[in-house]
Each structure stands twice: as structure tokens, then as C-alpha cells.
Amino acid sequence: MFNRSLVRKIIVFRLGLTAAAPIFLADGAYAQVIDNYFPAIGSGAGELAQEPAQVRAMGAYTPLGKRYGPLRIDADGSESEGYASNVDRNVGGHSSAVVSTQGNLSAVSRWGKRDQVHGNINVDDIRYPSRSIQNRTNWTANLGGVHDFGHDTIGVSYTHLSLVQMPTDLGALIVNRPVPYQVDDGRISYTATTHGRLSIIPQVNVQRYHFDYFTPTANQPSQGYRDRVLVTEGVTAQYELRGDSHVLLVMQGTEIRYQNPLENAPSRDSNGASVMAGDDFGMRGPLRFRALVGYQTRRYRASAYGSINSPMAEAELSWVPTRLTTATLSVRHGIEDSAFENVVGYTFTGARIGVTHTYQRNIVFSAYGQIQKANYPSAPAFLQNTVLYQEHNNQTFYGVGAEVQWLINRHMRLSANYDFSSQNTVGSGQFPIHTFLVGFHLSL
Numbered sequence: 001m002f003n004r005s006l007v008r009k010i011i012v013f014r015l016g017l018t019a020a021a022p023i024f025l026a027d028g029a030y031a032q033v034i035d036n037y038f039p040a041i042g043s044g045a046g047e048l049a050q051e052p053a054q055v056r057a058m059g060a061y062t063p064l065g066k067r068y069g070p071l072r073i074d075a076d077g078s079e080s081e082g083y084a085s086n087v088d089r090n091v092g093g094h095s096s097a098v099v100s101t102q103g104n105l106s107a108v109s110r111w112g113k114r115d116q117v118h119g120n121i122n123v124d125d126i127r128y129p130s131r132s133i134q135n136r137t138n139w140t141a142n143l144g145g146v147h148d149f150g151h152d153t154i155g156v157s158y159t160h161l162s163l164v165q166m167p168t169d170l171g172a173l174i175v176n177r178p179v180p181y182q183v184d185d186g187r188i189s190y191t192a193t194t195h196g197r198l199s200i201i202p203q204v205n206v207q208r209y210h211f212d213y214f215t216p217t218a219n220q221p222s223q224g225y226r227d228r229v230l231v232t233e234g235v236t237a238q239y240e241l242r243g244d245s246h247v248l249l250v251m252q253g254t255e256i257r258y259q260n261p262l263e264n265a266p267s268r269d270s271n272g273a274s275v276m277a278g279d280d281f282g283m284r285g286p287l288r289f290r291a292l293v294g295y296q297t298r299r300y301r302a303s304a305y306g307s308i309n310s311p312m313a314e315a316e317l318s319w320v321p322t323r324l325t326t327a328t329l330s331v332r333h334g335i336e337d338s339a340f341e342n343v344v345g346y347t348f349t350g351a352r353i354g355v356t357h358t359y360q361r362n363i364v365f366s367a368y369g370q371i372q373k374a375n376y377p378s379a380p381a382f383l384q385n386t387v388l389y390q391e392h393n394n395q396t397f398y399g400v401g402a403e404v405q406w407l408i409n410r411h412m413r414l415s416a417n418y419d420f421s422s423q424n425t426v427g428s429g430q431f432p433i434h435t436f437l438v439g440f441h442l443s444l
Contacts, residue, residue, distance in 0.1 A: 060361065060362075060410075061361065061362050061407040061409065061410055061413075062410065063076065063410050063411060063443035063444060064410060064444075065444050066444060070109045070110055070111050071107060071108070071109045072107065072108055072109075073105075073106070073107045073444070074104075074105075074106045074107070074443075074444055075103075075104065075105045075106075075443070075444040076103070076104050076441065076442060076443040076444065077101075077102060077103040077104070077441070077442055078100075078101070078102045078103075078439050078440065078441040078442070079099075079100075079101055079439060079440055080098075080099075080100040080101075080102075080415075080437045080438065080439030080440075081097070081098065081099050081100070081437065081438065081439070082097070082098045082100075082435065082436045082437030082438060083095070083096075083097055083098060083434075083435070083436050084096060084098050084128070084433070084434070084435045084436075085432070085433055085434040085435070086431065086432075086433045086434075087128045087131045087134045088131070088134060089166050089433065090431075091429070091431050092431075093431075093433075094130065094131045095130070096128040096129060096130035096131040096134075097128070097129050097130060098126065098127070098128060098435070098437060099126070099127040099128075099129070100124070100125070100126050100127075100437065100439070101123075101124075101125045101126075101127075102122075102123065102124050102125075103122070103123045104120070104121070104122045104123075105120070105121050105122075106118070106119065106120040106121075107119050107120075112148055113148055114146060114148040114153060115145075115146065115147055115148050116145060116146055117143075117144070117145035118142075118143070118144055118145065119141075119142065119143045119144075120140075120141065120142045121139070121140070121141045121142075122139060122140045122141075123137065123138075123139045124137070124138045124139070125137045125138075133177050134177065134178065136164045136178045136180075137162075138161075138162060138163050138164060139162045140159065140160065140161045140162070140163075141159070141160045142157065142158070142159045142160075143157065143158050143159075144156060144157030144158070145157075151193055152190065152191055152192050152193055153190075153191045154188070154189070154190050154191075155188070155189050155190075155191070156186075156187070156188045156189075157185075157186070157187055158184075158185070158186045159183075159184075159185040159186075160182070160183070160184055160185075161182065161183040161184075161185070162180070162182055163180070163181060163182075163183065164178035164179060164180050164181070165178065165179040165181060166178060166179075179211065179212075179223055180211070180212040181209060181210060181211040181212060181223070181226075182209070182210045182211075182212070183207060183208070183209055183210075184207070184208045184210075185205070185206070185207045185208075186205070186206050187203060187204065187205040187206070188203065188204055189201055189202065189203035189204075190202055190203070197239055197240040197241075198237065198238070198239050198240075199237075199238045199239075199240075200235065200236070200237055200238075201235065201236040201237075201238065202233075202234070202235045203233075203234055203235070203236070204231070204232070204233050204234075205230075205231070205232040205233075205234075206229070206230070206231050206232075207229070207230040207232075208228075208229050208230075209226065209227060209228050209229075209230075210227050211223035211224060211226050211227060224259075224260040225258065225260050225261065225262045225268075226258075227258065227259040227260050228256055228257060228258045228259060228268075229256075229257050229259070230254060230255070230256050231254065231255045232252055232253070232254045233252070233253050233254075234250060234251060234252035234253070235250075235251055236248060236249070236250045236251075237249040237250075242282075243282075244282025245279065245280060245281055245282045246279065246280045246282075247277075247278075247279050248276070248277065248278045248279065248280070248292065249275075249276075249277050250274075250275070250276040250277075250278075250292065250294070251273075251274070251275050251276075252273065252274045252275075252276075253271070253272070253273050254271070254272040254273070254274075254298075255270075255271050255272075256268075256269060256270045256271075256272070256337075257269050266300075266301075266302030266304045266305065266380075267300075267301045267302050268300065268302070268305070269300070269301040269302075270298050270299060270300045270301065270305075270345075271298070271299055271301075272296060272297060272298040272299070272335075273296065273297055274294055274295065274296035274297075274312060275294045275295060275296075276292045276293065276294030276312065277292070277293065277294060278290070278291045278292035278293060278314075279291060286319055286320045286321050287317070287318070287319055287320075288317075288318045288320075289315070289316070289317050289318075290315065290316045291313070291314065291315035291316075292312075292313065292314045292315070293311070293312070293313045293315075294311070294312050294313075295309070295310070295311055295312065296309075296310060296311075296312045296334060296335055297309045297310075298335055298345055304380040305345075305380055306380070308335055308345050308346075308347070308377070310333070310334065310335050310347050311333065312333055312334040312335070313331065313332070313333045313334075314330075314331070314332045314333075314334075315330065315331050315332075316328060316329070316330040317329045317330075324357060324358040324359075324361070325355075325356070325357045325358070326355070326356050326357075327353070327354070327355045327356075328352075328353070328354050328355075329351070329352070329353045330351070330352050330353075331349075331350065331351045331352075332348070332349070332350050332351075333347070333348065333349045333350075334347070334348060335347055335348070336348045336374070345377075346374050346375055346376045346377065347374070347375045348372070348373070348374050348375075349372070349373045349375075350370065350371065350372040350373070351370065351371055351372075352368060352369070352370035352371075353368065353369050353370070354366065354367070354368040354369075355367050355368075361407075362406065362407040362408075363404065363405070363406055363407070364403075364404070364405040364407065365402075365403070365404050366402065366403045366404075366405075367400075367401065367402040367403075368399075368400065368401050368402075369399070369400045370397075370398070370399045370400075371396070371397065371398050371399075372396070372397040373394060373395070373396045373397070374394060374395040374396075375394050376393045376394065376395070395423070395424060396423060396424060396430075397421060397422075397423040398421065398422045398423065399419065399420065399421040399422075399423075400419075400420050400421075401417060401418060401419035401420065402417065402418055403415060403416065403417035403418075404416055404417075410443065411442060411443050411444070412440070412441065412442060412443075413440075413441045413443075414438070414439070414440055414441075415438065415439045415441065416436075416437070416438045416439075417436070417437055418434075418435070418436045419433075419434075419435045419436075420432065420433070420434055420435075421433045
């Protein structure tokens with residue numbers, strides 16, 4: 001999907017101590033997994049993520065990395081082992097032991113007031129000894145930077161993602177093995193600051209999706225028909241009410257062009273537009289609220305697919321009663337792209353709440369709960385009386401989890417986490433998934 005979450009930041013500078021993030025994310029339902037890798041709506045390209053308050057508070061346990069003048073290099077890795085009750089993420093799936101290996105290397109160089117360049121590469125390998133068909137390796141790489149002209153700034157970034165899609169991803173096909181795909185993302189933005197409180201940020205983003213080949217079957221067609229290019233142009237107007245509060249107006253247009261159309265099927269190409277307005281209420285004290293609301297439309301080139309129109313909203317409420325405790329509630333609603341041959345788009349709604357608390361600065365407890373729902377329209381009329389026709393349908397995901405981490409020193413930590421989810425793939429009833437892992441982490 002071309003709209004990125006207001007509350008997500010691209011992780012390009014990793015400190016090795018991410019107290020709020022679990023060591024292993026069970027394959028829950030996500031509208032678009034890649035949304036986790038890209039910046040917030042209205043933010044410029046090439047920016048770095050901010051350190052969480054808990055990381056700053058736990059100074060004695062924060063990895064220092066290596067510094068060479070203005071250059072800082074960070075590296076970390078982990079090995080986790082445990083058990084998953086349903087590694088196929090499908091009805092009647094198999095159970096297996098789990099071995100998860102992760103590694104990350106990043107570098108950033110800063111100079112002047114705001115100039116910086118950065119790079120990052122991350123590898124995540126998951127093995128199931130009793131179900132090797134589900135083994136998978138994801139890796140990502142990112143380069144970016146910001147140049148300060150003294151008043152204005154320009155930002156650029158390039159990201160490559162090598163990921164897999166699972167049947168529990170909302171909008172995904174029901175397949176019995178991971179579907180590998182690649183994403184290349186390039187973006188550029190220019191932040192023009194007036195002499196008053198108004199800033200204008202025009203930006204362009206180009207994404208290319210490529211799905212790797214696997215031998216098709218009657219029930220699992222080749223995924224080449226999903227290869228596509230997305231071009232998004234946008235402009236953000238940001239007005240500073242005070243130092244900790246901003247008003248945003250965001251306008252975007254998006255063109256989606258598919259590279260390999262399905263045989264004897266209409267084109268899936270589309271054009272879309274969205275308008276959003278919102279505020280970052282940097283409330284004085286422990287509360288902070290950020291929100292964008294608006295409307296978006298997507299019109300398909302083929303009249304058989306018609307158009308999709310939907311309100312959109314993204315919001316986050318954070319409560320930080322102490323430097324060691326954070327509670328966050330986030331919600332999102334909008335239009336997503338589908339993997340199905342017979343449905344090209346759908347509406348998505350999701351909500352998540354998470355709590356993180358640090359005890360005596362080196363014991364970190366965290367827990368979360370979430371719900372996600374996809375509503376699929378009926379297949380177009382030209383598919384009636386074929387095996388591809390389906391009526392209006394929906395898919396729902398519920399998940400909860402908890403984790404505890406013991407920070408031994410700046411370079412080592414132990415962790416244990418448990419995740420539970422209950423969901424349905426399209427056409428099936430609810431099925432539960434339990435995952436438990438313990439892990440050891442090393443940081444530079």
C-alpha cells in the first residue's frame with residue numbers, strides 16, 4: 001500500500017537495545033509487512049529514527065558501538081530457540097521447534113547541524129527442523145542521508161527488501177509455503193522552511209515489487225502477475241503551533257502499474273489520490289497524541305474492477321508516566337493491495353496497544369494486544385460462474401504477547417517471549433497459533 005503509518009519510522013540506526021521490540025515477531029497478520037520499514041506520512045526522506053525514552057534512561061546498559069570521528073558503527077546479533085504450534089500458519093498446520101538467527105550492521109556519520117549519511121543491513125533467518133518447507137531468510141539494506149542548506153534540507157533514501165509473504169498476511173494467498181518477493185524503494189524530499197512557522201515538503205517515492213518464481217500448481221498460480229511499480233507524489237504543509245505541536249496537511253497521488261497482467265483478465269492498473277489533515281499534539285507532560293484523518297480513492301483502469309473509496313485514519317496515543325514506563329495505543333484504517341487474482345484491493349482496519357516497563361534499569365517487561373480486520377469486496381461480475389468468483393468476505397486477526405529481557409551489561413542480554421494469535425484465512429474458521437522463544441543477544 002502506498003500510504004505509510006504516521007507512527008512508523010524507518011530503522012536505519014540500530015542501537016542493539018530495543019527494549020520495546022520482541023526478539024522474534026511471530027508471523028501475525030499484517031496488511032503490508034513492508035510498512036514497518038518505511039517512514040511516516042508527511043516526514044522527509046533519509047531521516048533517522050529517534051531513540052526511545054527507555055533506551056536513553058538505561059544509559060548503563062546501552063551499547064556504545066564504535067566511534068571513528070563523526071562515524072559511529074553498531075552491530076548486534078541474536079540466537080533464539082523455542083517452539084511454534086502451527087508453523088504453516090494455516091488450518092491443520094504442523095508444529096515444530098524454531099531456531100531464529102538475526103544480525104544487524106549499521107553506520108551513521110553526522111556533521112554540521114543536520115547533515116548525516118547512514119547505512120544499514122539486517123538479516124533474519126528462521127528454521128523449523130520438523131517442517132523445512134517453511135524455512136526462510138529475510139534481509140534488508142538501506143542507504144540514506146540529509147543535507148542541510150542552512151535553511152532548507154534535502155533528503156534521499158534507497159531501501160532493498162528481500163522478504164516472504166505468509167498465508168496469515170492479510171490479503172495474501174492461502175499457500176502451503178512462504179512466497180518470496182523483493183521490494184526496491186527510492187524516495188527524495190525537499191523541506192522548504194519559510195521565515196515563519198510554515199514548512200512545505202514536496203516528495204516523490206518509487207517502489208518496485210518483484211515476486212520470485214516458484215513452480216505453479218492448479219491451486220497456487222505463479223505470482224508474476226503481482227509484479228508492479230508504484231509511483232507516489234505528494235506535498236506536505238506543516239505549521240508549527242508551538243515547539244511541541246504541529247498541524248499537517250498531506251496530499252498524495254499514486255499510480256500503480258502491473259508488469260505481467262493475468263491472461264484473459266482485465267488490467268489491474270490504477271490511479272489513486274488521498275487528502276489528510278492532522279495534528280501532532282505534543283502535550284506538555286506524559287501524554288502525546290498524533291493523528292491524521294482524511295479520504296482516499298482508487299480508480300482502476302478496467303471498469304470491471306470499478307473503484308474503491310474509503311475514509312482513512314491513523315492515530316497514536318502515547319502515555320509516558322515515568323522515564324521507565326510507556327503505554328501506546330495506535331489505530332489505522334485505509335485501502336490496501338490484495339494478492340488474490342479475483343480481488344485487487346480491500347479496506348483494512350487495525351488497532352494495537354503495547355506497554356513496556358523497565359524494572360531497576362536492566363529488567364524489561366513488555367506486553368501487547370492487537371486486532372486487525374480486512375474487508376474484501378465481491379469479485380467482479382465477469383468472474384461469475386467461474387472458480388475465481390467469491391462473495392464479499394472478511395478476514396480477522398487477534399494477537400497478544402509478552403516478553404521479558406534481562407540486560408546483563410552493554411553487550412549481552414537474555415530474553416524470553418510468548419505470542420498467541422487467533423485468525424482465519426479466507427474461507428476458513430479461526431485457528432490458534434502459539435509461539436514461545438528464549439534468546440541470547442550480543443551487541444557491539
